[in-house]
Amino acid sequence: MITIYGRESSSSVQLVMWAVNELGLAHERLDYGHGHASTKTGEYLAMNPMGRVPVLVDGPVCMFESAAILRYLGAAYGGGAFWPSDPAVRGPLDTWAEWAKNTFTEAVLEIFVYDVRLPPDSRDPSILERAARRLEPLARMLADRIGGGPWIAGEAFTFADIACGHILHRYFTLDWDRPDLPALFDYYQRLQGRPAYRRHAMISYESLRGSY
Ligand SMILES: N[C@@H](CCC(=O)N[C@@H](CS)C(=O)NCC(=O)O)C(=O)O
Numbered sequence: 001m002i003t004i005y006g007r008e009s010s011s012s013v014q015l016v017m018w019a020v021n022e023l024g025l026a027h028e029r030l031d032y033g034h035g036h037a038s039t040k041t042g043e044y045l046a047m048n049p050m051g052r053v054p055v056l057v058d059g060p061v062c063m064f065e066s067a068a069i070l071r072y073l074g075a076a077y078g079g080g081a082f083w084p085s086d087p088a089v090r091g092p093l094d095t096w097a098e099w100a101k102n103t104f105t106e107a108v109l110e111i112f113v114y115d116v117r118l119p120p121d122s123r124d125p126s127i128l129e130r131a132a133r134r135l136e137p138l139a140r141m142l143a144d145r146i147g148g149g150p151w152i153a154g155e156a157f158t159f160a161d162i163a164c165g166h167i168l169h170r171y172f173t174l175d176w177d178r179p180d181l182p183a184l185f186d187y188y189q190r191l192q193g194r195p196a197y198r199r200h201a202m203i204s205y206e207s208l209r210g211s212y
Pocket residue numbers: 007010011012013032033034035039051052053054064065066067
């Protein structure tokens with residue numbers, strides 16, 4: 001049985017929860033992090049010295065960093081198309097997975113912090129303008145990569161779709177001046193055809209409003 005520690009409102013937890021459910025793995029999720037059980041206890045810090053969510057425990061395996069957890073799940077349970085065994089196939093997909101987590105998601109989260117986390121009276125519109133200028137070309141890159149898809153790899157749904165897609169609910173629901181990118185919007189619509197995406201990656205962030 002896999003245990004995931006982390007609140008479902010965290011985008012990093014959503015990435016892991018979507019993956020676990022997409023792969024049909026038996027698991028439980030325990031509410032830890034902002035507004036829930038503390039991640040600063042000695043017991044939790046022994047699992048993740050960063051004191052962040054998520055943590056995944058699978059028998060003797062204990063991990064943090066959602067992107068690493070996704071790769072672990074792919075290697076351990078993915079098989080077939082989801083986690084291609086050929087490095088020449090997996091490597092280029094992993095490029096997009098890495099880029100999505102470290103570059104694209106970080107840029108979306110900059111707008112998330114502005115639009116959701118900051119109390120309205122401490123928002124400086126120039127921060128939003130700068131964040132939008134950073135995100136727009138990245139969104140174009142992702143739209144160009146997806147093209148007609150249907151998925152990042154083409155016909156096969158893979159771990160790279162989880163890395164790229166988990167943050168799109170926020171990308172498309174935050175209040176900012178999004179560029180018109182039909183390929184990206186169509187991809188987001190296709191993702192919504194996957195029950196695990198709808199249930200685990202389209203979570204309300206209302207409980208986080210004004211929480212900075
Ligand atoms: N790079 C880490 C980021 C972890 C992280 O910053 N998690 C946030 C939520 S997305 C967190 O723990 N926030 C504090 C809290 O919930 O107590 C990962 O992908 O796992």
